[in-house]
Amino acid sequence: MRLIINRNTLDxxxxxxxxxxxxxxxxxxxTASDYCDAATARNRPPxxxxxxxxxxxxxxxxxxxxxxxxxxxxxxSQSMEAGDLLVAYLEQIGVEFVFGxxxxxxxxxxxxxxxxxxxxxPRPVVARHETGAAFMADGYARETGRIGVCCATSGPGxxxxxxxxxxxxxNEIPLLVITAQPSLHLLGRGAMQESAGMGGIDTVAxxxxxxxxNAMISHSDQLxxxxxxxxxxxxxxxxxxxxxxxxxxxxxxxxxxxxTFNLAHLxxxxxxxxxxxxRELQAQLAQAQRVVVLIGSGCGxxxxxVIELVERMGAVFVVxxxxxxxxxxxHPSYLGVFGFAGHASATEAMKDKSVGLIxxxxxxIGEFTSNGWSDLLLNDRLVHIDSCEAHLTRSPMARLHVRxxxxxxxxxxxxxxxxEGMREIAAGEKRRFRKISVDDPFRSASPGASIKxxxxxxxxxxxxxxxxxxxxxTGSSIAWAIHHLGMHDHRPSAGGWMRVTMNFAPMGWAIGxxxxxxxxxxxxxxxxxxxxxxxxxxxxxxxxxxxxxxxxLFVILxxxxxxxxxxxxxxxxxxxxxxxxxxxxFRLLAESMGIPGHVIRSAEDFESLDLDAILRRPxxxxxxxxxxxxxxxxxxxxxxxxxxxx
Ligand SMILES: Cc1ncc(C[n+]2csc(CCOP(=O)(O)OP(=O)(O)O)c2C)c(N)n1
Ligand SMILES: [Mg+2]
Numbered sequence: 001m002r003l004i005i006n007r008n009t010l011d012x013x014x015x016x017x018x019x020x021x022x023x024x025x026x027x028x029x030x031t032a033s034d035y036c037d038a039a040t041a042r043n044r045p046p047x048x049x050x051x052x053x054x055x056x057x058x059x060x061x062x063x064x065x066x067x068x069x070x071x072x073x074x075x076x077s078q079s080m081e082a083g084d085l086l087v088a089y090l091e092q093i094g095v096e097f098v099f100g101x102x103x104x105x106x107x108x109x110x111x112x113x114x115x116x117x118x119x120x121x122p123r124p125v126v127a128r129h130e131t132g133a134a135f136m137a138d139g140y141a142r143e144t145g146r147i148g149v150c151c152a153t154s155g156p157g158x159x160x161x162x163x164x165x166x167x168x169x170x171n172e173i174p175l176l177v178i179t180a181q182p183s184l185h186l187l188g189r190g191a192m193q194e195s196a197g198m199g200g201i202d203t204v205a206x207x208x209x210x211x212x213x214n215a216m217i218s219h220s221d222q223l224x225x226x227x228x229x230x231x232x233x234x235x236x237x238x239x240x241x242x243x244x245x246x247x248x249x250x251x252x253x254x255x256x257x258x259x260t261f262n263l264a265h266l267x268x269x270x271x272x273x274x275x276x277x278x279r280e281l282q283a284q285l286a287q288a289q290r291v292v293v294l295i296g297s298g299c300g301x302x303x304x305x306v307i308e309l310v311e312r313m314g315a316v317f318v319v320x321x322x323x324x325x326x327x328x329x330x331h332p333s334y335l336g337v338f339g340f341a342g343h344a345s346a347t348e349a350m351k352d353k354s355v356g357l358i359x360x361x362x363x364x365i366g367e368f369t370s371n372g373w374s375d376l377l378l379n380d381r382l383v384h385i386d387s388c389e390a391h392l393t394r395s396p397m398a399r400l401h402v403r404x405x406x407x408x409x410x411x412x413x414x415x416x417x418x419x420e421g422m423r424e425i426a427a428g429e430k431r432r433f434r435k436i437s438v439d440d441p442f443r444s445a446s447p448g449a450s451i452k453x454x455x456x457x458x459x460x461x462x463x464x465x466x467x468x469x470x471x472x473x474t475g476s477s478i479a480w481a482i483h484h485l486g487m488h489d490h491r492p493s494a495g496g497w498m499r500v501t502m503n504f505a506p507m508g509w510a511i512g513x514x515x516x517x518x519x520x521x522x523x524x525x526x527x528x529x530x531x532x533x534x535x536x537x538x539x540x541x542x543x544x545x546x547x548x549x550x551x552x553l554f555v556i557l558x559x560x561x562x563x564x565x566x567x568x569x570x571x572x573x574x575x576x577x578x579x580x581x582x583x584x585x586f587r588l589l590a591e592s593m594g595i596p597g598h599v600i601r602s603a604e605d606f607e608s609l610d611l612d613a614i615l616r617r618p619x620x621x622x623x624x625x626x627x628x629x630x631x632x633x634x635x636x637x638x639x640x641x642x643x644x645x646x
Contacts, residue, residue, distance in 0.1 A: 082223045082246070082253045083112030086178070089227055090122045093267055094146050097125045097519055098178075099133035101160075103153025105180030105193060108251040111156050122149075125519065125548065128514065128540035130157050134164020135512025136519070136544070138173045139471065142495050143520035145301070147234055147267070151178040155193030158203040158245075162210065163506050165241045169210040170504035171322075172297075172388070174234040175241035177211070179203055183249040184218060196245070203245050213242035220253030230259055235267050238388045273404030278412050281383060281402050285413065288357040291315040292349050294338060294377065296369060297322040297387060297502070298362020298406055300391070300494045305410035306361060307331070310419040315359075318346040320369035321482045323362075325470070325496025330489040338377070340368035340484035341634040350376040357399075361385045362406050365394035368502045372641045385409055448602050451630035453557060455603055457484035460527065460555065463611045466490055468525045469517050470498045473510035475531035476563045479633035485529075507531070508538025515541055518550035525551055525615035532558045532581055539586075542592050545620035552620045556586050559629040567632050571639045586624035597622035 014488050018188045080088070086109065090098070102110045102124075110124060117123035127133035137148030148168070154160045158179040161232045170177045181203070182191035188198035195203040196216060199425070201466065213233035217226050223246075231244040285291070293315050303326045310317045310333055318338040336343025338350060352401055358381045364371050365384075370377050382398040385406060392401050402409055457480050464470075465490045472481040478500050490497045499517075501509045506553060514528035535556050545552045557563070566579040587597030600623055601608050614621045 003307065041129060043091065057356040070403055080255050080258060081112060081251070082316045083109045083251050084115065084256055085223060085255045085258065086227060086251075087112045089231070089263065090141040090149060090176075091116070092259055092262065093231070093264050094144075095122050095149050097124050097136075097140060097516075098122060098149045098151055099127055099136040099140070099516065100151035100178075101127055101130050101133060101153070101157055103157050103180070103193075105248045106151055106157065106178070106251075108248060109151055109178060109180070111248075116339050123546065127515075127544060129538070130160035130510040131162075131164045131506075131508070132538060132544070134161050134168065134175065134177070134514075135177050135509050135538075136516030136541070137375075138164065138168045138171070138509070139499075139513035139516025139518075140520045141168075141173050141175065141516075143469070143511070143517045145494060147174045147176050147231065148516065149176045149178070152180070153193065154180045154182060154203065154245075155195045155201070156224055157193075158195055159201070159206065164509075164512070165207065165243070165313040165334060166210040167501055167504045167506050167509055168241045171501050172239045173241070175240040176230060176234060177207065177241055177243040179207075179243065179245050180214065180251070181245055181247040184247045185249075187247070196247075203242070204629060207241075207243040207245075210241060211243045212236075212240045213237070213367055215243075216245040217247070217250050220250050220255065223250065223253075223255070224260060228263060231263055232266060238390065249623055256579045257600035261493035263298075271405045273412065277400060277402040278404070278409055279408070280400055281415055282413060283387070284357060284383060284400060285313065285417075288313075290352070290355045291357045291359060292335075292355050294350075294353075294358060294360040294363060295319045295323045295327065296361060296363025298388070298391075299323055300326050300496055302410055303327065303494065305407060305414060308416070309359075309410055312414065312420075316349055318349055320502075321361050321478075322369065322500050322502045323496070324482060324486070325500075326494075328488070329486050333441045337482055339371045339482075340637050341479040342371065342637075343483070347371070347374075347376065349462045350374070355394065356381060358382050359385065359494045360395070361410075362387070362389070362391075364391045364503075366503050367641055368637070370394075372637050423472055451600060451603050451606060451625060453480045453627045453631055453633070454484050454626065456555075456557075456625060457481055457529075458487065458604065459603075460529070460605060461486040461488065464527060464615060465525060465612075466497070467523075468497065469495070469514075469521075470527045470529060471510040471514045471517060472498060472532045473528070473530035474501065474505040474507050475534055475557075476559070476567070476633040476635075477510075477529045477531055477534075477557055478505075479635045480557075481529055481562070507534040508541075511535070511538045512541045513551045514554070515544050515548070515550060518545065518552045519548060522551070525553070525614075527553045527555060529555045530557070531563060532556055532560065532584060532586070533562045535586065536581065536584065539589070541588065542595060542620055542622070546593060546595050549618045550620060551615060551618060553614055553623065554590075554620060555623045555625060557627045558584070558586060558624050559627055560584075561629065563629070564633060564635060567635065568639060568642075571632070571635075572642070586622055590622035590624075595622055596619050597624060600625040 101416035113124045133150040137150040141148035152158050181196050182194050187196045195201045204216050209579040213230045234242045291313050293310050316333045316335050318335050321339045335349045338346040380399045383400045384395040384398045472478050510528045510530050514526050518526040559584050560581050562579045587599045589596035
């Protein structure tokens with residue numbers, strides 16, 4: 001077997017192994033996959049690196065204490081458990097954290113992470129709930145562009161993960177999900193938290209519909225191949241989660257060598273392009289008089305080229321709600337958000353009869369991202385450019401589908417456009433399109449009155465540094481933020497300054513997501529905008545931000561209600577039921593956790609905050625914002641689609 005792991009990594013792994021606290025193999029236990037489970041652990045042996053009864057230092061491979069010799073050290077340097085191999089692969093691809101909650105069956109992975117942490121490799125970050133761990137991994141992946149990794153023990157640990165994994169699946173975020181199982185030979189016997197489907201629950205079956213690769217590893221010899229299969233599948237054809245269920249004895253097995261493959265350069269979305277359709281696109285663009293570009297969530301990485309295309313074409317652009325963070329809301333050709341909680345100016349741009357071509361780039365054409373599958377978008381002026389086949393299936397009425405890596409497609413188109421020089425937007429056109437129509441733009445509160453969410457969003461955007469990452473939760477927050485947040489001239493960035501979750505939209509995503517984002521990048525301030533309901537569901541993860549000394553500002557829109565549902569019920573004339581929440585003082589809650597908090601009742605309270613200092617301090621802060629409960633978030637699209645208003 002070819003060993004690609006570099007010398008430094010191996011040395012560090014070995015140092016970790018020498019310090020390791022772990023059980024060691026009994027000489028007569030047969031295959032590598034059935035040793036050292038609960039039965040053998042009863043006669044807990046001396047630890048590796050400690051002295052045995054005869055005073056000799058123990059080596060890892062084999063039960064018999066031996067005197068440490070040079071050649072034995074060499075042999076030991078090749079020893080690693082399956083968990084160490086897994087962690088070595090994570091290190092190879094630049095992953096720094098494994099988010100999760102420990103437990104009996106996942107312990108060997110934590111042992112490996114302990115060894116790794118000691119030598120400065122990937123380390124565990126312990127969430128308070130496994131869903132929070134998956135949200136953190138999601139936040140980490142969005143910030144770094146690397147895979148997010150989360151883990152859980154068997155049974156309830158695995159089931160707790162599912163919401164976060166499903167969310168990442170729907171939002172096309174690559175995650176490696178590791179769950180545990182009891183030892184192989186105990187499966188089917190009712191072992192504690194057994195979840196292999198042998199008369200009990202079946203973790204692999206549960207993850208089937210929210211992963212791109214999903215398997216149980218039933219022998220340690222499968223580990224490397226299954227792991228590399230999984231990691232590669234996390235990026236292709238569309239990024240998303242992959243899951244491996246690993247029994248405790250398999251995770252503890254001794255491996256013959258370190259990583260065989262070098263994956264670092266392979267973990268990329270595919271870089272293929274359909275040349276014929278690109279040529280057709282070039283022909284269409286050459287003829288088009290006026291073009292509107294709809295920027296979708298797939299445009300993060302190639303946003304520089306998307307904006308260059310807009311500028312060279314003299315086009316105008318609108319964004320889907322989940323792409324607002326990629327662009328500067330102050331760009332002169334920007335006409336607002338098209339979709340949930342969007343802007344009338346964006347709709348007007350799409351309505352314009354003189355527009356010959358609508359270029360929708362990297363968007364899934366879902367409910368929120370297509371303005372409820374609006375005819376304004378879904379007609380024969382549409383050219384849909386995407387690397388994801390599933391997205392393209394949603395636009396069969398398009399004049400043209402351009403399949404392939406968005407970056408490559410745009411590079412080819414721009415090659416021609418660069419030769420032609422800039423197409424100028426006519427002055428009248430510029431004037432016509434200068435302003436985005438923001439509903440109820442600057443309606444702030446009268447002195448002392450309850451603070452308005454619109455005002456809060458506007459001020460938060462203005463007063464935070466331009467490199468701030470905003471993670472916005474499901475509930476009224478997302479509607480307010482899509483419409484009102486952010487007035488800076490942000491530089492385009494791949495992860496985006498504002499991040500939301502579309503489609504699956506679980507409450508509390510932004511809380512764990514903010515923690516993962518802040519861990520991924522300590523150089524930027526992170527703001528989590530969430531609701532009181534979401535906080536009561538997931539707020540425990542704020543303590544992880546405290547433990548890790550992360551600069552995260554948790555802004556809680558406190559309306560003592562499941563506000564979006566409350567307003568939805570009112571808008572459709574449904575029964576007013578199930579929406580009241582108890583009044584909670586989140587400043588006190590935060591302080592009970594050791595996190596400083598402020599209650600904000602009015603615009604004046606907000607203005608008196610030293611936001612710069614709060615966003616710079618190495619630790620979280622909570623703002624309990626008592627927003628005006630009667631303000632109705634811009635959620636008309638949702639109500640329409642639910643069908644109640646026709
Ligand atoms: C896990 C989960 N459960 C239920 C919902 C349905 N839901 C969407 S918004 C919302 C209310 C959120 O309340 P809160 O966090 O207080 O935000 P608000 O709308 O009041 O600002 C609910 C229950 C959901 N999206 N996710
Ligand atoms: Mg609320």
